[in-house]
Amino acid sequence: MSKFVGHRRVERLLGWDFVGMVMATRKNKVQKTKSKALKAKTRGAGGLDAKRHDAVGRKSAKPAALSAGEWFEKLAAVQARLRAPDGCPWDREQTHASLRTYLIEEAYEVLEAMESGDDAKFAEEMGDLLLQIVFHSEIAREEGRFVVSDVIREVHDKMVRRHPHVFGEKRAKDSAEVLKNWEQIKKEERIAAGKKAGEESKGEKKTASLLDGVSKALPAALEGFQLTRRAARIGFDWDSVEGVIDKVKEETGELREAVGAKDAELVEEEMGDLLFAAVNVARFLHVDPEIALKKANAKFSARFRQMEKLAAERGKTLADVPREEMEGFWEEVKKVASGE
Secondary structure (H helix, E strand, O other): OOOOHHHHHHHHHHOOOOOHHHHHHHHHHHHHHHHHHHHHHHHHHHHHHHHHHHHHHHHHOOOOOHHHHHHHHHHHHHHHHHHHHOOHHHHHOOOOOHHHHHHHHHHHHHHHHHHHHHHHHHHHHHHHHHHHHHHHHHHHOOOOOHEEEHHHHHHHHHHHHHHHHHHOOOOOOOOOHHHHHHHHHHHHHHHHHHHHHOOOHHHHHOOOOOOOOOOOOOOOOHHHHHHHHHHOOOOOOOOOOHHHHHHHHHHHHHHHHHHHHHHHHHHHHHHHHHHHHHHHEEEHHOHHHHHHHHHHHHHHHHHHHHHHHHHHOOOOOOHHOOOHHHHHHHHHHHHHHHHO
């Protein structure tokens, strides 16, 4: 097969000829039919009226908007083209492993765009995140593992299955009952999946846990949030926020003791316990610790940059300013930020 013929075949497979040329041909046929009908209808009214009607018909014709499904197919086709033998060298080099960083980055950029209030940016970043799903699915297709339609079907079936109060006969009186049912359904799914995978072969029985499914690849704060949230859904939780805050105080005291003992391993352990307790406070107050910390990071970054600006305005470099003066800059920036 010649290279030219190969390219034309790829274009047809990607839908370019089918979507572009066929739709254009169909549109031309429709327009010609309409034009003939208008001319026949207005023939008795004179050539000028016929031309006027024909012009109006052409002016009002608008291209049909593509559906979400059609746009998705075009996006999948673009990614397949980029991964083709004569596609983009960078795209062809990527693997599931090499794309991990981009997947995480795109997720955080979606959050940043969401908080910015810029809808155009929000839509753009969600598109970038969607591309990661399409990219990974294309790699899997090439390896004969699954295709993107499998991805869509799985999540579609899952959402229907886990909402029996909407798509089935079951009823839920409030969101708390919905979440409880959701976790029970997930547990049943894990048990079924375990049996299918033969986890009970060789006489070894694996006990299912409510915490199964919490990914260890999550950022530590988010993992702690998910673990404590699942435990809380079955009643393993504090009675009030005061109890959780007291736990933070307790862990702070134990960290002080570890620091005093100059035991590096114990310091690390107690530091972890303190952070875990702080995550639990956030979860109890319905605050996502990861997002809260990201906002705190942004606030610190903005204030520190203002400190650098203040130092520069006074002919200094912040790194050369004494600690006491730095503290003064910090308090000054805080007052400006709070509107005092």
